[in-house]
């Protein structure tokens with residue numbers, strides 16, 4: 001008999017953010033116009049990239065190098081510029097060799113976990129961002145290990161839980177931090193980052209920090225880059241331009257390797273990640289040439305500040321629209337462009353429903369809801385009844401029922417409609433089992 005073709009890791013791959021699209025398409029075939037609030041793509045939601053950034057890309061297109069392969073680790077000029085950016089801050093020092101380009105952070109995630117020994121585990125936050133949790137889980141064909149983010153404490157990491165789990169499990173070799181966080185929108189204070197660095201030092205662990213949203217911290221909120229606090233602990237920091245330009249189609253991201261010389265085993269592991277990248281030849285060339293020109297442009301700081309303010313305003317708008325809905329808790333985002341709604345304990349205990357006028361679609365939703373998590377049932381009803389597609393929180397490796405929506409809608413009237421409709425649907429759904 002032929003050997004099984006299916007990898008033992010296959011069952012560990014899930015991506016709730018796009019999985020929900022399949023059901024969205026079913027709903028659409030029933031004539032419902034769908035508003036996609038599931039994916040963090042500002043371009044898909046109507047944002048256009050600033051003309052001066054487009055201008056830089058036009059210049060790059062004229063460079064012959066942008067059309068060829070580049071060195072596996074990336075163009076030296078880009079790596080030198082990004083290393084210089086890190087070194088402008090206090091904290092860990094890096095050289096151009098410590099900057100390695102990938103086809104987006106998602107590619108870096110695949111390589112970083114994919115070439116980690118299956119006996120070495122990286123514990124990550126719950127709720128989790130599925131690209132990390134699935135890749136970590138797939139690298140060892142075991143369920144992902146998580147520490148709690150505490151919804152009663154602004155979704156900050158529960159450091160006691162993290163310590164307990166590290167103490168109990170010697171296979172834990174690394175800690176993942178996502179700051180600012182997806183899906184919660186929380187931003188970690190310096191003291192929290194310092195505590196995690198201290199834990200890593202105490203237990204001889206390495207850190208992975210996903211900082212794709214680090215330039216999208218709302219005004220008045222304090223945090224730092226990991227490089228500013230991890231001055232002696234080995235770490236891999238992931239950065240990219242998908243969100244902050246925004247240019248998700250560039251498929252361009254990079255890692256900053258911190259304190260590599262402090263740990264020879266960690267250094268050999270990073271070599272293996274680069275060797276894996278070499279098999280793929282290199283990452284996208286053109287965007288690498290654009291990044292130093294964009295980051296070095298005097299308009300960039302203002303560009304980042306304006307976008308952070310824009311998302312802060314939208315987070316306030318969403319919070320105000322949802323604040324009076326009983327049975328939920330809304331966590332105001334402090335960074336990135338997502339917010340979460342959490343259902344209060346017991347709020348989803350009944351056979352809640354939303355009015356769906358099409359009887360055939362009503363049947364489809366009833367069948368989709370069978371055996372589904374309580375928050376996913378709300379998400380299916382919301383899609384069929386109001387056409388808004390959000391992501392259930394349990395899809396993010398979370399025990400807390402809720403959902404994530406985005407702050408990306410660019411049309412002011414449409415965005416107001418989305419937030420208002422979410423509030424109305426929540427009231428109707430949670431009221432539907434009473435009386």
Ligand SMILES: Cc1ncc(COP(=O)(O)O)c(C=O)c1O
Nearest residue numbers: 040104105106129182240242253
């Ligand atoms: C936390 C986080 N990391 C990484 C990514 C993917 O980044 P990239 O487009 O660079 O692959 C996303 C996309 O939503 C994200 O939210």
